[in-house]
Amino acid sequence: MNCIIIDDEATARAIIGQLCANVDSLNVLEAFPNAMQAIKYLNQNEVDLVFLDIHMPDFTGFDFIETIKNPPKTILTTSDPNFAIQAFEYDCIVDYLVKPITPERFQKAILKAEAATVTTSEAEEPSVEKVEGSSGNDLYVNIDRRLIKIDIPSIYLVEAKGDYILVKTEEKNYTVHSTLKKIEEKLPDDLFLKVHRSYIINVDKIIDIEDNSVLIKKDVIPVSRSNRPELMKRLNLL
């Protein structure tokens, strides 16, 4: 599991990093001293697990979870045992570790995170590969043998993820077994644009554009050099 550590205390980051280093299945990508830096990182990187301190100045661990649209599996790390009940109100939280964290308790938490990961990926795996098109403003996607209707204008981003695509809408995100090329054919050209080999965006949902990236909702999306002229052409520039 690819993981990140968020803790304002350098000592805690070092300890959690070392505990992770002793577990073969964990790969620490980054450690952050505050939640804001981690949020920026998560906008551009896929992470399976977050070790998250609750008690941080300015922006707490709970603020962090509420800010992220789809928070990864999270293990809380804290010196305060009093937040346990509040912690389990969040679906993403798989365990709650009170500092100082012992290797034995850490191992247990990782087993829980691994079990939660398997359950989630099984539940989300679609049974049919095809993305079905439909007339009008709707697109039907096949997930778990159910054809789910998505309102096309509500889609703001489609991201390629290996054999899957992640369709992000105002309401919900959908992981569908399909390709970016297939969904591109189903989406109206006047609304959607492929800005990178891994991303299709809804041009109406752009918040701003900076150099080689666009901000859509909270996602910063790269724009390839070859796709930038077409994007600029589509904008109503003053």
Next chain:
Amino acid sequence: MEQPNLSYIHSMSGGDEAFEKQLISIIKAEFPEEKSVYFKNMAEKNNKLSADNVHKLKHKISILGLEKSYDVAVAFENNLIEGSTELQEEFEMILQTMTNFLEQL
């Protein structure tokens, strides 16, 4: 007075002596900074910020195996949240004991 020890650090390092040295050096660098912010906030009678500082210092108290002192820190943190500085003297003695211990490492 309860004395600090390295039992926790030895137990979690998995025998990695290089990591133990690195962790002690991080603690030696971070502890004086946290302590200094705590004393500044106490001098300014900012109990809320002082409570935050005590909260963070608690972790290092527990890392150095000071179990009874940890309980004092928890009680002192709660006192500060409620606007009282009771246990300040005891807490600051713990900080001094930790300072002396870390200086010897």
